[in-house]
Amino acid sequence: MLGAVSAIETRELRKVYRGRAVVDGLTLTVEEGEVFGFLGPNGAGKSTTVKMLLGLVRPTGGEVRVLGGSPDDPGIRARLGFLPEQFRFQTWMTGEEFLNFHGRLAGLAAAEVRTRVPEVLARVGLAGRGREALGGYSKGMLQRAGLAAAILARPRLVFLDEPTSALDPIGRVEVREIIEALRGEGVAVFLNSHLLAEVEQVCDRVAFVKAGRVLRQGSLRELTGGVIPVEIVLDTLSSELRSALARLGEVRHVDANVPGRVGLELWVEREDTLPALADAIHGHGARLYTLNPRRPDLETMFLDLMDGQVPAGEVARA
Amino acid sequence: MRNALLIAELSLREAVRKRLVVVLLLLTAAFVGFYLYGVWRLEWTLDQRAIDAGLEGRSTTGAANIPVMYAALFGMYLVFFLGSLMAVLSTVGAVSADVENGVMQSVLARPIRRAELVAGRWLGFTVVNVGYVALVSAALLGGIAALTGFVPPDALPAVGLILLAITLLTALTVLGSTLFTTLANGIGVFVLYGAGFAGGILTAIGSFSDSPTLLTLGRAASVLMPTNSLWLGATYHLQPEVLRQLGEATRGANPLFSTEPIVPGMVLWAAVYAALAVALAMWRFSRRDL
Incomplete structure (x- = not known):
């Protein structure tokens, strides 16, 4: 009923x-x-x-x-x-x-x-x-x-x-x-x-x-496994700053190929972690160029589901 | 009921706004004018002949006025035929056209019962069609009376039977519109109309040749589609005694006019048939997917 x-x-x-x-x-x-x-x-x-x-x-x-x-x-x-x-x-x-x-x-x-x-x-x-x-x-x-x-x-x-x-x-x-x-x-x-x-x-x-x-x-958060991928671009990444960021989320990827720029992808669990990330970066004297929480990618999820594959969120959750 | 009246009002406004009414009135005015001009010329010729024969005048109900009487009868036949065409063509897509073009979805998502929608469409188109035929009948008979002085003996019951036929045709067309596509519905109703007409011819020939089989076939066709019987019933009321006697003398050889009044059972059946058709349309449309 x-x-x-x-x-x-x-x-x-x-x-x-x-x-x-x-x-x-x-x-x-x-x-x-x-x-x-x-x-x-x-x-x-x-x-x-x-x-x-x-x-x-x-x-x-x-x-x-x-x-x-x-x-x-x-x-x-x-x-x-x-x-x-x-x-x-x-x-x-x-x-x-x-x-x-x-x-x-x-x-x-x-x-x-x-x-x-x-x-x-x-x-x-x-x-x-x-x-x-x-x-x-x-x-x-x-x-x-x-x-x-x-x-x-x-x-x-x-x-x-x-x-x-x-x-x-x-x-x-x-x-x-x-x-x-x-x-x-x-x-x-x-x-x-x-x-x-x-x-x-x-x-x-x-x-x-x-x-x-x-x-x-479900909600987009639920469907993508509950994590928010955050794109960060800094002028430098010290080991102390990396440790501080790792305490706030999971560092998934670091790209230091561009001179004077370090790109990171960090996964955080909650939206209210984002201000803490900015505080940590400034606290360690780094200059912040980009702090971009990416929305869950519905198109990728849609294509994966329609192709019969396991969506990215499922992988993340697993 | 409020919604049915709203839909009926919509149908009336649609007929006006799509210029259906204006075009019809203009063309009908041309037709009636053309026909009445012919009647006027006929009257003038008959008067001239009477004068040439040294007569002081002609009786409007006597044999000398038979051409005018026939002109009135055939004129009313044209009104009945045009009205039938109008009833089918104006109503043929009453429901199906809105389903086919997608308009119906947004209407039926509103708090209106489908039965109300069908009833409203039937009511709206019936008002247009019946109003049209009543108006043209009045114009034709009034024009003939004004030009020749001839007034059919019982014009009101005659027009009433014709209007019942139009009501029935409109109801059957609305029913078809809930069952078939617009094109299939138009073809189907005209075939049915033809069956009724064939019934009248078979009955006339059966009567003339005294053939019980043809009479039975004719009656069956008339029950299936009573519109022609209603027309024949109307002609009885339109004919003066002199024309009825002429018809009886020829044993009903003319299948377009009748010397017998319509049996009340057939009038009742036509009314019940129209009501059943509308009820069936309401029931059927209420159960159909869009």
Whole structure:
């Protein structure tokens, strides 16, 4: 029996089309207020999973709960937002009409729709463009309009399926800011994206799926074995300083090939060790050129998992 | 119910914004104008002949006015046929087109039941189609009355039966739209419409030749698709006594008009059939994956 506290909870979720399992025993949990990345190659069953979570596709088996209830319940769907991957809307409508329609469908009062529509248009960068027909919008503008519809009714859980696929770099940054703002408001975000750098930047946790199954899920720290690789560049490395650094972390690599520069790779367990590293370097009279904690490399992890190899984090943990 | 009305309103606005209504009204105005001009010329010719024959005038219900009566009947047949075309073509993608182009996903992710969506689409398109046929019927019959003085004996029940046929066609097209692709649905509904028309022809020939087999086949086709029976029922109300007598004399040789009123059971069946089609569409769409 599934609990009722998570934003999303599935257990052994299955969908079979013509004898072929597209989603095959998918079990995952997304907590309230977290940004969750859903990663996998084409054909991994990501879109089908999203559709089952929204009640658009009926599961063949397993259990699914969204915001503690069934996605078949309109009362549950009233608290969801959704930006589909194929953001196709009624192109004969203007942007404002489109949002008015979705606001009314979502059950917002007429007065609330009137105030909310300009707000969300401004939030997605379409202020002043709401009276234009969607048919005249660029792909990027349509995606922004779809995002506006997704957040219009103040949802508790938002599904974003490739939300930046049609956006320029500025648009991508804006979407990232919107996602971070949603997290700040306690809204859970289920992000389905191929842009791993984007996922790395905004997601609290991720799940890797392949052939309809979750291969791994957890925070980036958990998935990479709990260590933070730190790149350090100094003018000199004395044996005392090396010993001091070794007490704070594990010295993995030293490169003294460049005259006047010594490069190190150090693994530390906690982020709050980083100031101590800087203090130790300055305390031993060395000049610090670089102190760079590297984020876990999602792309490498993704490729390793999809190739069936053991991820780097697993090696580190072992 | 609120959501169904919202979807119906959307369908109406869609018809207006896509210029479906404007184009239809303009083309229909051209058609009605063209037809009424022909009727006016016919009336003028008949009047001229009466004057040439030394008569003071013509009776609007007598045999001398049969050409005008036929003009009204055939005009209404064109209205029925155009209305049927309109009902199928406007509604053929009511659900399937939105599924095929992906619009449906963002709509059904909202707190709306699928049954409400289907009901709303049917209601919206029914209002457009029925409103259109009612308007054109009124324009045609009103125009003929104004030009010739001829008014069919029972125009209201006749138009009512035609509107029921349009309602049924719209319902069946919405049902097909939840079952098939847009193209397959259009073909399917027209084939069904053709089956109903074939039923009327078989019944007429069976009656004329006194063939029980043809009559049975005709009845079966009419039950499968009652639209033609409803049209024939409408023609009974549109014909003055002189035309009915003429039809009886020819033993119903004209398959487009009937000298018998439609049996109430067929009217009831058409109404129930439309309701069943909408209910089945609601049920089917509620169980389908998108």
